[in-house]
Amino acid sequence: MQPVWKSFFILFYSKSDNYIWNRPVEEWTDKRANKEYEYIEKETGRRYKKVPIHAPGVRNGETGKSWRGMNPPPGKHWQFAPQTLDEMDARGEIYWSATGNPRRKIYLDSSSGIPVQDIWLEFRDAHNQNIEITGYPTEKNRDLLSRIIRASSNPDDLVMDCFAGSGTTLSVASEFGRKWIGIDNSSEAIATTLRRFAKGCERMGAFVSQRTSPHENTSNDESRQLSLFNLDECRFKAESLPEKSEIVNNFALYATDSFAGELEDIVKQWIEWQ
Structure with missing residues (x-):
């Protein structure tokens, strides 16, 4: 069976030009680093690469002036003012070729x-790939949310998820030291989130209507609804569970009066999961 590819857009909004963006990066592998930074400085043993010190375009200011008796190449200018280039050369940051070409x-x-570029191909759909999921139908890839949260916020910043679902965003935000607000009007979503906070990504059932057996003969099209509140009856594949994440317990729950009774039952269940 061929893999099913899903794609979607992630939109970034800001109310002003004063916003946070920590550009994501991938760690260097030895193979890639050795290929990209192919030279080793004899004096220090530091690995480096050589790049031009000029850039396209003519400038009439300091960067367009002569440096060490050399003018920038035609149609270009120095990337730094001559004084800065002198300082860089004094620190050993300029490489001089045998022909006197500075790099x-x-x-x-x-x-x-x-x-990281703006097309992300490395993240898999959590459900199709069965990776660290509780089984909630709208659950997202944890690593994907991790990248988004770390790129667009700093520790102690506030992250809000208006449709908290299984609590993946909230769990990741807590893991990386962000404050968070999660909102949902589904009792199953709240119970799923609390169980994740207490037990990590442990499977809790399929959360979808399905027949108990594909060969079962039923008189109507009724399906069996798997419920969070009868956890012992939930049917799921016997798989190895991911390691338990750190318990999240530094939060408060708020609800309308009409939901308070049901919320109380969910909290009691969460206490048992601790």
């Missing part, structure tokens, strides 16, 4: 990683 050294240990 800038970019060191591997100054790079936090490989910048």
Whole structure:
């Protein structure tokens, strides 16, 4: 069977030009780093690559002036003012070829990683791939949400999920030191979230209507609804469960009066899961 590919857009909005964006990066592998940064500085042992010190376009200011008796190549300018280039050369950050051509050294240990592009192909659908899920129908890939949260917020920032569902966003936000607000009007969603907080990504059933057996002969098209509140009766594949995540217990629950009774039962169940 061929894999099913799903694609969607992630939109980034800001009320002003003052926003947070921590560009995601991939960690260097030895193979890729050695290929990209192919030179080793004899004096320090640092790995580096060589890049031009000029850029396209003519400039009439400092970066367009002569440096060490050399003018920028035709139609280009220096990336830095001559004084800055002198300082870089004094620190050993300029490589001079045998023909006197200057190049800038970019060191591997100054790079936090490989910048991630805006098409993300590495994240799999959580349900189709059975990866770290509770079974909730709208559950998202944890690693995907991790990248989004870390890119668009800093520790102690506030993350809000208006449709909290199984609580993946809230769990990831807590893991990386973010404050959070989760909203949902489904008792099963709240119970799923609380169980995740207490027990991690442990399967809790299919959460969908399905027949108990594909060969079962029924007189009508009624299906069996798997319920969070009869957990012992939930049927699910016998699979190895992911490691339990850290317990999340630094939160408060708020609900309307009409929902208070049902919420009380859910909280009692959460206490038993601790």
